[in-house]
Amino acid sequence: MNSLTNVGFNFPFYSVDQNMFLDPEIRNWVLFPIMLVMILVGIVRHQISQLFVATPKPITLKAHRQQNMLTRAGLLIQNSKYIPKSSFEGRLIDYTKAFESGDYLEFPENKDAGAPNPMSDPKVLDSMMDGLKTQMLGIIPQTLIMGWIQFFFSGFILTKLPFPIGNRFKSMLQDGIKTPNMDVRWVSSISFYFLNLFGLNGVFSLFLGGNNSASGVDDLQAMSNMGAFGNQNQNNAAAAAIQDYQKLFLEAKENLELVHYRFDLDQIDQTVLKMYNKNPSSSSSAIKNKNKA
Amino acid sequence: MKPSFANSIKLLDSYRKSGEAKAVETVQTGKPLVESGKIKEAKDDGNLMHIAWTLYEQITIAALITCDFELATTCINALTIKFPKSTRVKKLVGMEFEAKGQHNQALEKYNELLEIDPSNSVILKRKLATLLSVGEALEAIKSLVKYIDIFPNDSDAWIKLCELYLNEHMYAQAAFCVEELIILAPSNNYYYLKYAEIQYTLGNVDTALSYYLKVTQLSRDNLHGFYGVKLCTGRLLKELDRIASSETKKKVATLSSNLTSRSVETLNSLDELATERILHCYSSNHGVVEKLASMSIGTDPHTPISPASKKVVEEWLKL
Known part of the structure; x- marks a missing residue:
């Protein structure tokens, strides 16, 4: 398949010895500028996205109340055994009634409406808009840089990797160049762009700290998800925001009713007597172990 | 000897992290830092930049507790210049009003902050605290119940509410x-312990005993x-004795x-055990003071047990 004569004597990983030399001007005017531009765009992007960070909307008191009540019910289920039976039962009745009637809902008027439509909640819409905004902020500069490279430098070979590499990497390293016989170590311009896109993360975290928004990788994801309306994180956020709390309360109620109440202090006499090495045998049969309600 | 800058910061850090009030100590350590302007230098130093503002806040609160208003104002001014819109700094201004006893101004300040974010629980609590220090007990209970509903x-709010109920002798509510x-x-x-005491006061001696044992x-x-x-076993035994001697057999069973x-x-x-342990606590010579300090609430760790008080205890136990 190889038309060159000395092919048979080569080490399998190497292609033909290709004496190819790159003009240093390519290094100075293409390789470095692409890298520099990408770094700078990343940094600028990070700064701009700081401006776009939406100040979180204050949560309403009713939403707090709704959420905290669920936690409170969960804690009661967990720690019911530490309070006397009558106290637990009193709470059980109160909570059951309140949860059934939807007293603790943020919007008690639409408790029977089922899971609300995500689009009807302004909070969700807002968060979606914010997500879209940051996505656009990512996609636009990446598209521009890619266009710039395609337009000016398409077909350029920019650099040579200093180590041998398998033939399978050809499509990764020589995108946009249709020479089947060229050594895989040569890197084309558009491939160099992609290498930078994925590889500059480390550089950015050096400059901007670990939690920066300069890297372009998320945007690629976003691009591939564009049709599916927003990326993964956002879907999760939206799902959390539109939970049907009435359902959660009914679940909590059910769990409360399932609690098998057993008073933790029933055996406390024996435990303490044993703990202090008092022989509890004289009284072990006597404890009736029924706490008054 | 004057403590070095680094040592002062370390000391203040430890106070802050342990959560103790230690207002007097904080002011003592912090005041020279503020007055000599060393904190100002610190905030230009990259490593200390973030600490400086926290220190200002810490020193402000300590200064308010010790009524060192001059120091507090200096700190608050420095913070206000850096964070002109911060709720956290404005809260300090409100606290300054509180400390000076200007409760109405403090309330105004807090209301203003609550308009921006009605669910800021820190500000809500400060407002409640102000109301508690001026208002009627019942009013205070009402507003606290409203807060607790949300x-x-x-737990701080529950503790406070319990305290208020106890002041009004509403023991059942306090127990809740x-x-x-x-x-x-x-x-x-x-x-x-608190629960046992409330139950004892309510007359549920048996429940109280269970909780004392839990403690x-x-x-x-x-x-x-x-x-x-x-206390509980003594009272229960006495009651049982009384019932046994005065009532018919059938009634004794139900009553007891x-x-x-x-x-x-x-x-x-249990009674024996309690007597034994109390005497043990008072008689063991080594480390009694430390033990008492760690075990019982409200005992001053610096006063050793005098022989007289030991005698009193022994007499009480004999009852």
Whole structure:
């Protein structure tokens, strides 16, 4: 398949010895500028996205109340055994009634409406808009840089990797160049762009700290998800925001009713007597172990 | 000798992280830092930049507690210049009004902040605290109940509410508050102690006994707990005795089972145990003071037990 004569004597990983030399001007005017531009765009992007960070909307008191009540019910289920039976039962009745009637809902008027439509909640819409905004902020500069490279430098070979590499990497390293016989170590311009896109993360975290928004990788994801309306994180956020709390309360109620109440202090006499090495045998049969309600 | 800058910062850090008030110490250490302007230099130093503002806040609060208003104002001014819109700094301004006793101004400030974010629980609590220091007890209870309805997981609020109910002799309500506290933190033996005491006051001696025992289980040789055990067993035994001697046999059974679920034998051995442990606490020579300090609430660790007080205890136990 190889038309060159000395092919048979080569080490399998190497292609033909290709004496190819790159003009240093390519290094100075293409390789470095692409890298520099990408770094700078990343940094600028990070700064701009700081401006776009939406100040979180204050949560309403009713939403707090709704959420905290669920936690409170969960804690009661967990720690019911530490309070006397009558106290637990009193709470059980109160909570059951309140949860059934939807007293603790943020919007008690639409408790029977089922899971609300995500689009009807302004909070969700807002968060979606914010997500879209940051996505656009990512996609636009990446598209521009890619266009710039395609337009000016398409077909350029920019650099040579200093180590041998398998033939399978050809499509990764020589995108946009249709020479089947060229050594895989040569890197084309558009491939160099992609290498930078994925590889500059480390550089950015050096400059901007670990939690920066300069890297372009998320945007690629976003691009591939564009049709599916927003990326993964956002879907999760939206799902959390539109939970049907009435359902959660009914679940909590059910769990409360399932609690098998057993008073933790029933055996406390024996435990303490044993703990202090008092022989509890004289009284072990006597404890009736029924706490008054 | 003047402590070095680094040492002062370390000291203040340890105060802040341990959560102790230590206002006097904080002011003593912090005041020279503010007055000499060393904090100002610190905030230009990359490493200390973030600490400087926290220190200002810490020193402000300590200064307000010790009524060093000059120092507080200096700190607040520095913070206001850096964070002109911060709620946290404005809260300090409100606290300054509070400390000076200008409650209306403080309330105004807090209301203003609550308009921006009505669910800021820190500000809500400050407002409540201001109301508590001016208002009627019943008014205070009402507003606290409203707050707790929204933030039922706030144990400080439950403690305060319990305190208010106790002041009004509403023991059943206070007991409810402590139950909530127990649910929130079932390993805190202070809550059990409080609950036992309230139950004893309500006349539920048997329940009180259970909770006193729980206290002694959670913290070994807890004097306060054993005093409670002693008190409960003593009272129960006496009541049982009285019933046994005065009523008919059938009535004795029902009356005593109404009174307690425990047998006389159990009560006796618990009583013995309590006596033994209390005497043990007072008689063991090594480290009594430290032990007492760690076990019983409200004992001043610096006063050693005098022979006289030991005698009093022994006499009481003989009763």
